[in-house]
Amino acid sequence: MQRRINRMGPDPNSIYPNADVRQVVYIKNVITRPNILVGDYTYYDDSNGAExxxxxxxxxxxxxxxxxxxxxFCAIAKGIEFVMNGANHRMNSVTTYPFNLMGGGWEKFTPGIEDLPFKGDTVVGNDVWIGQNVTVMPGVHIGDGAVIAANSVVTRDIPPYAVAGGNPCREIRRRFDEELISYLLELKWWDWDAEKIFRNMDALCSKDLQKIRKIAD
Structure with a gap:
């Protein structure tokens, strides 16, 4: 008798969710830096080496x-760049030149954090789709369910479930009305276990937005 395999989706701890599509990797399984934190199922798609x-x-x-x-559950396309706070130069002195990075004795002039325009952590929410060749500047917060158009430069916070694009990136519209957005932010489907997501995937993928209000427990 053939054994029945009960699958509830790909393994979130694998590098390649689909072994036949090597340009897509689950990011959390390829990062090594302790200051980069990524949730389950978030992927990067890049044929030039997503790893x-x-x-x-x-x-x-x-x-x-x-x-x-x-x-x-974020989808990040090829060409992303997250520019972090180390790109900032001091602005309160005569010169903005980063002497300290060049060495040769200049390192003693390293500025303190208080001398730099420090913007804090960069935060991308859950279920965010980022198109190709997007640049995200330091300290930006992108809300749950947002969509960032290709070739955008994100210099300011983007609210949940907004469609945004441009340089600088600006909100174009909201994906849903405020009532449904509030419901989804409270629902937090991305925190469900794999079995519950599988059971409710028809609602999650349906263009009938009312189906999400009839989810199975």
């Missing part, structure tokens, strides 16, 4: 203490 996601997080120095925090 090298960390190369797209630039100017990220541990001594500054800022973190890149990305939630669950």
């Amino acid at each position: 090298r996601f960390e190369e797209h997080v630039t100017h990220h120095y541990e001594f500054l203490g800022d973190k890149l925090i990305i939630g669950k």
Whole structure:
């Protein structure tokens, strides 16, 4: 008798969710830096080496203490760049030149955090879709369910379930009305276990938005 296999989706602890599609990786399983935190099922899609996601997080120095925090079930396309606080130069002195990074004795002029325009952690919520060649600047917060159009430069916070794009990136519209957005933010389906997500996937993927209000427990 053939054994029946009960599958509730791909293994969130695998590098490649689909072994036949090697350009897609689950990010949390390829990062090595302690200051990058990524949730389950969030993927990066890049035919030039998705495993090298960390190369797209630039100017990220541990001594500054800022973190890149990305939630669950995010879809991140090729060409992403998260610019972290180490890219900032001091603005309250005669010159903005980063002498300290060049060495040769200049390192004694390293600025303190209080001398830099420090923006804090960069945070991407859950179920966020980021298109190709997007740049996210330091300290930006992108809300749950947001969509960022390709080639955008995100310089300010983007609210939950907004569609945003441009340089600088601006909100274009909301995906749903405020009532449904509030319901989804309270529902937090991304925190369900794999079995519950599988049982309710028809509602999650349906264009009939009222189905989500009839979810199975």
